Amino acid sequence: KAGVTQTPRYLIKTRGQQVTLSCSPISGHRSVSWYQQTPGQGLQFLFEYFSETQRNKGNFPGRFSGRQFSNSRSEMNVSTLELGDSALYLCASSRGSGPDTQYFGPGTRLTVL
Amino acid sequence: AQSVTQLGSHVSVSEGALVLLRCNYSSSVPPYLFWYVQYPNQGLQLLLKYTTGATLVKGINGFEAEFKKSETSFHLTKPSAHMSDAAEYFCAVSGSNAGKSTFGDGTTLTVKP
Numbered sequence: 001k002a003g004v005t006q007t008p009r010y011l012i013k014t015r016g017q018q019v020t021l022s023c024s025p026i027s028g029h030r031s032v033s034w035y036q037q038t039p040g041q042g043l044q045f046l047f048e049y050f051s052e053t054q055r056n057k058g059n060f061p062g063r064f065s066g067r068q069f070s071n072s073r074s075e076m077n078v079s080t081l082e083l084g085d086s087a088l089y090l091c092a093s094s095r096g097s098g099p100d101t102q103y104f105g106p107g108t109r110l111t112v113l
Numbered sequence: 114a115q116s117v118t119q120l121g122s123h124v125s126v127s128e129g130a131l132v133l134l135r136c137n138y139s140s141s142v143p144p145y146l147f148w149y150v151q152y153p154n155q156g157l158q159l160l161l162k163y164t165t166g167a168t169l170v171k172g173i174n175g176f177e178a179e180f181k182k183s184e185t186s187f188h189l190t191k192p193s194a195h196m197s198d199a200a201e202y203f204c205a206v207s208g209s210n211a212g213k214s215t216f217g218d219g220t221t222l223t224v225k226p
Binding site: 004031035042043044048056058090092094096098101102103104 | 145149154155156158159162164207209210213214215216217218219
């Protein structure tokens with residue numbers, strides 16, 4: 001079956017702009033988690049959506065938001081971009097129960113100039 | 114609260130040698146533990162996971178890990194390294210929901226011919 005897809009794969013924005021990233025989970029998966037990966041901070045949990053509801057949230061400012069649609073596809077939005085938002089943004093999908101395996105997409109590499 | 118410490122940000126071994134990547138965790142609840150591998154410009158792929166039961170867990174590509182509660186460790190091993198094992202490896206811990214995982218800083222494995 002098809003894996004997790006993320007679009008776009010690469011994105012260049014300037015400070016102050018906003019950006020929307022998209023994640024399509026594996027068919028049948030109801031949970032989508034988002035992570036930010038940077039050389040300095042490593043992999044950090046942003047939030048998790050399950051059945052269109054935010055189930056968990058990490059320690060990121062309110063400029064980072066997300067949503068999930070009825071077909072489980074998810075988007076995350078970052079407003080008022082800062083240079084420090086440059087990162088690889090990874091999404092992962094799972095069935096959403098307990099230790100279910102998370103399947104990661106290839107990521108969206110965001111560069112903020 | 115949960116945390117993961119990976120000892121050694123870089124590990125170098127010769128082809129055919131033992132691979133040992135160290136991971137210690139902290140968790141206030143019974144943990145689920147994971148090892149992931151990341152190749153350049155790709156997302157993360159699950160190598161293996163510990164949930165409950167047998168403490169020696171076997172994964173893909175010949176990797177295995179042993180959960181030692183008394184030592185709060187979950188070290189990853191492989192008896193004989195291959196060139197294709199060169200990548201970055203992440204240890205992760207979660208509580209009741211793997212969708213909110215906490216990752217270590219990663220260990221880059223180099224395999225010398």
